[in-house]
Every structure is written in C-alpha cells, then in structure tokens.
Amino acid sequence: MNLHQLRFVQEAVRRGLNLTETAKALHTSQPGISKAILELEEELGVDIFARHGKRLKxxxxxxxxxxxxxxxxxxxxxxxxxxxxEFSLQDAGTLSIATTHTQARYVLPEPVAQLRKRYPKVHVTLHQGSPEQVARMLLDDVADIALATESLADHDDLVTLPCYEWQHVVVVPAGHALASVERPTLEQLAAEPLVSYQAAFAGRRRVDAAFAQRGLTPRVVLEAIDSDVIKTYVRLGLGVGIVAEMAMRGETGGDLVARPAGHLFGSNISRVAFKRGAYLRHFVYAFAELLSDRLTRALLERAMAGGGERYEL
Known part of the structure; x- marks a missing residue:
C-alpha cells in the first residue's frame, strides 16, 4: 500500500469514476491507475469499486x-x-483564498493588503466561484480559507464561523423616481424591472423569500453573479438593482443612488471556513483576524479542535 494508490482512489471518486479524467488530472496513464487500484483492492481483500468490464460503475x-x-x-x-x-519557511508560503466575486472585489482588498505588509514573503492566490464551488475548493485542498455567504455551513467537513453581517441595498440612477424614496416597499420594487444576483449568490434566496411571503412576483429582467455587472445595467436604465451593501461603498455622490433594504430582506451573514482537521499556518490565522475583529486565533483554534461553543453573531 502506498500514497499513490490512495491518491488514485480519491481522485477517481472526485472525477466521477472516469479514469481517463483521473489520469489527466494526475498526469499519469489510465492503465497505470487501473493497475494501482486493483493492487490496492487485492491487498485489502475487498473491492473498492464495482465494475462493468473495465469501467468503474x-x-x-x-x-x-x-x-x-x-x-x-x-x-x-x-x-x-x-x-x-511552516517551520522551514516561517513567514513565507502561499495563502490560497476561495471566495465569490463580491467578497473578492469589495471585502478582501484591505485585509489582503494588510497581510502582505505584515508578511511580504507570503504569496496570495484568489480563487473565485459560486458559493458551492468555493466550498468544494476548500474540501479539495485547493484553498486554505474560504469566505462566502451561502453553502459553507452546509458541509459537515468544514468548520465555519460567522465573519460579518450585511444587508442588501436598492440601487437606481440618480434621476429615478425611487431615488427620492428613503425606504422603498416591496410593492414599489415589484412594480419595477429588477436586476439582481443569480439564485445561489449574495443572499438572493432571502430576496425571493421576502417577495413570496408578501404574495408578490418580482419581475427580474437580468441576473448576474457580479455586483459590478448589475450596477452597469442599472446605469443603462435596464432596471432597479438589488445588491450587497458593500458593493456600493464609495458610490455616494455619483450617478447611482442606494437605499437600504434591510427592512425588506433582513440581514445576511458572510462566513469564513476551513477544512475540518486541517493544519493552519500562522499567516492563515493572521489573515482570519484581519477579516473580522471577532475572529481571534484563540477562537479559531477552539473551533478547529471541535469546541462546542456557539459562534453565531
């Protein structure tokens, strides 16, 4: 038994039992993988996979x-x-972060900049995707840390903690009728064409649930995963935007007007996550502390060790 055999088995499952794709991912040959898995099964005395001919089923x-x-x-x-x-390089290495576009664009720049000042030898890699892809990158050891609003808490193999709370805002061009309304209603929004996130992103499910609870059907004319894209189409007059409040930082006094929508859609919590059982290097802890004042190293260590406290905001 060797690590190559174990890695082949693990990757074969990740690739949907497709040995051709497994071989490509591991830069080796398909016959070599088949042989290694068969040898492992023979050594263990059990079949790991059921087969149809040479195919894993x-x-x-x-x-x-x-x-x-x-x-x-x-x-x-x-x-x-x-x-x-950790011990050979000390303050050097790679910090891989998995996150969504909104987090990468509006939340992470300052913490990343601060980390680079503190650890100039640390290389930072950002991996962006949907919330479920973000969770998967953490589970597959592509990333050391993940930040997203959805999906992370759905996986038992991840340790997740609340990072910060945020709300949606309604965004319209400065000349729009709703620009003068301080607290827009669901009925007013339902009467307008809407531009917002796709269902899996940035609290969109909470938005849909609010309309449904009131018995309203919103007229969503465009969906996107990118807050900047939503704002672009709002500027073009395509509709009223509903975006995360952090996407409107620095927009005051410009051509867009934002109105708070927390009274309509409630609050959302973005969460930070780590793979359960993973060893976290000291600069990973440092980065988590830069994300939120509440994410102390002591708290993270308790959570990673399986501490039973409730960590909700």
Whole structure:
C-alpha cells in the first residue's frame, strides 16, 4: 500500500469514476491507475469499486469505508506538508483564498493588503466561484480559507464561523423616481424591472423569500453573479438593482443612488471556513483576524479542535 494508490482512489471518486479524467488530472496513464487500484483492492481483500468490464460503475459498501480512511490519511499528509512549510519557511508560503466575486472585489482588498505588509514573503492566490464551488475548493485542498455567504455551513467537513453581517441595498440612477424614496416597499420594487444576483449568490434566496411571503412576483429582467455587472445595467436604465451593501461603498455622490433594504430582506451573514482537521499556518490565522475583529486565533483554534461553543453573531 502506498500514497499513490490512495491518491488514485480519491481522485477517481472526485472525477466521477472516469479514469481517463483521473489520469489527466494526475498526469499519469489510465492503465497505470487501473493497475494501482486493483493492487490496492487485492491487498485489502475487498473491492473498492464495482465494475462493468473495465469501467468503474460505483463505490461498493466496503469501498465507502475505505474512502473515509483515505480522506483522513490524505488530509494528514497535507497537514505534514504544511507543518514542514511552516517551520522551514516561517513567514513565507502561499495563502490560497476561495471566495465569490463580491467578497473578492469589495471585502478582501484591505485585509489582503494588510497581510502582505505584515508578511511580504507570503504569496496570495484568489480563487473565485459560486458559493458551492468555493466550498468544494476548500474540501479539495485547493484553498486554505474560504469566505462566502451561502453553502459553507452546509458541509459537515468544514468548520465555519460567522465573519460579518450585511444587508442588501436598492440601487437606481440618480434621476429615478425611487431615488427620492428613503425606504422603498416591496410593492414599489415589484412594480419595477429588477436586476439582481443569480439564485445561489449574495443572499438572493432571502430576496425571493421576502417577495413570496408578501404574495408578490418580482419581475427580474437580468441576473448576474457580479455586483459590478448589475450596477452597469442599472446605469443603462435596464432596471432597479438589488445588491450587497458593500458593493456600493464609495458610490455616494455619483450617478447611482442606494437605499437600504434591510427592512425588506433582513440581514445576511458572510462566513469564513476551513477544512475540518486541517493544519493552519500562522499567516492563515493572521489573515482570519484581519477579516473580522471577532475572529481571534484563540477562537479559531477552539473551533478547529471541535469546541462546542456557539459562534453565531
């Protein structure tokens, strides 16, 4: 038994049991992967995969148990690498952050800049995607830390903590009729064409739920994942925008007017997440502390150790 065999099994499952894709991902040959998996099954005395000819069809019941052990082993191997990097490089290394566009554009610039001042030898990599993709990047060890509003708390293998609270705002051109309304109503918004986020992004489900509860059907004419795109189409007169409040920072006095919508859609909580059981380097802790005053290293260490406290805001 060796790490290559375990890695092949793990990657085969990640690639939907497609050995061709697995071989491409691991830069090796498909026959080599098939042979290694068969040798591992022979050594263990169980079939990890059910087959149809040479194709893998599904994971067997004993295979499910094997996969759980493989995940633990590979996670600890990754931890060993991080420990080595920690003590050999000290203040150097790579911080990989998985997040959504809105977080990357409006929330992370200042914390990233502060981290780079404190740790100039640390290279920062940003990976952007949907909230579910952000969670998956953390689970697949692509990222060290993740920040998003949706999806992170849905995964048992992630340790998630609330980072900060935010609300939506209604955005219109300066000359729009709603620009003079301090507290727009759901009925007023339902009468307008709307431009907002796609369903999986930036609290959109909370927006839809508010209209549904009132028995209203909003007329959404354009959906996007990018706050800047939404603002662009609002400027063009396509409709009234509903965006995260941080997307309007620095827009005061310009051609767009923002009105608070927390009274309509409530509050949202963006969460920070780490893979359960992962070893966190000291600059990862430092970056988390820069994201929020409440995210102290002591709090994070308790959470990662499985502390039973409630961490909600």
């Amino acid at each position: 599904r994971v067997t019941e004993p295979g499910q148990q094997v996969l759980k052990s493989v995940e633990i082993i590979m996670r600890e191997v990754a931890n060993l690498k991080r420990i080595g990097e």
